[in-house]
Amino acid sequence: MSDIEVPARPKKARKKANPKVGIVSLGCPKALVDSERILTRLRAEGYEISDSYDGADVVIVNTCGFLNSARQESLDAIGEALAENGKVIVTGCMGGNPNEIRKAHPGVLAVTGPQQYESVVAAVHEAVPPKHDPFVDLVPPQGLRLTPRHYAYLKISEGCNNRCTFCIIPSLRGDLASRPLREVMIEAENLLKAGVKELLVISQDTSAYGVDIKYAGSQWRGRDVKAKFLDLARELGDLAADHKAWVRMHYVYPYPHVDDVLPLMAEGKVLPYLDIPFQHASPKILKAMRRPAHQEQTLERLKAWRRQVPDLTLRSTFIVGFPGETEEDFNFLLDWLDEAELDRVGCFKYEPVQGAKANELDGAVDEDEKQDRWERFMEHQRLISERRMARKVGQEIDVLIDEPAQDGDDAVGRSAADAPEIDGNVFISGDGVEALQAGEIVRVTVEAAEDYDLHATLAPKR
């Protein structure tokens, strides 16, 4: 089961035990936000959250259907929940294909698709009716979260207008649907007031925010503010600064208008960090993938960004072994990596996801070749990462503490260059480390670097 953050139970005892719901949340941060919304709704209705199969009256499995391996993991999770608890409701990306789930697990109570919060809640009502006590306020204003108290994902839109040939997300989640700016800002403010120190902005395509609603303005702090990537970044940066918190941008594409956000990074309003899923570099493969912004002068743009913001961290993911990828395309990618010198990189072997257009392309790459390219890619990037990390030794940087030091261990934190779960850590040792608390931002001196992690001591106070 996932770790679930549940606020302390109100002191006033309730007469009857409230029904309990467990949740298994699989997949990406966007799916995690869906799980949080479902739990928030259920908690508002009086349900309690169980962190074990035993203690739950019903279990929700929020599935991921992005890759075949993720589909299998989802089916296994449903099987485990059925074996351990017996009452299981399935939702999320795989819920878009109920037949596949029912074929593997006929015993599930209900199957609902992604973002069908109403249907999930209705299925829970049917399985275990609510016992709402209107005199007890069960939900804090920031909702319920599955992340630690000091960071939170902020989802600014659903769906996607792009049609990348390897991806089935638009068919599962629909076209881009942006949230009004005011709604996003109110959620951000509630999170910050509740002690969140890092807002992680997510969506399928963050740089496309507002396109679908024609950048409609809404009232925020007495002004009409447009639902635009730049305006959102500026407002979030200002709000976070009031709370001494960080804002980190994920899933941004290198469109020209992203240039406008760089000054906010140079000023320190938004973290100098961009997560840009490039997926490949060869123009032929990018065209076959139908990637957004694939015709932009990407390398020139990255170099210009770094001139403007020298400590900018660039993170990306890539796919090797896409249909039609030749040795020449692959070597082009490796050469491109040398030029781009990205800081953080993930790599996947192409998987023919059921329903993806790319499966119809010629030139499937065999599995051994994919594995070989993946290993060469990872080693190539490891050396780049090692070089970039070594430059940080001796620097003073800010670190957000994730885990306090315990029993003589180091405290563990992250710098502006490290998003939670996917990037590296900063291990802090030495004098004063025992006093550090999760959620605190401290200044450290980098003493040593590994391929992905840093080791540091607390910097002298000035």
Ligand code: SF4
């Ligand atoms: S940008 Fe492409 S890969 Fe990302 S969700 Fe949209 S279609 Fe899928």
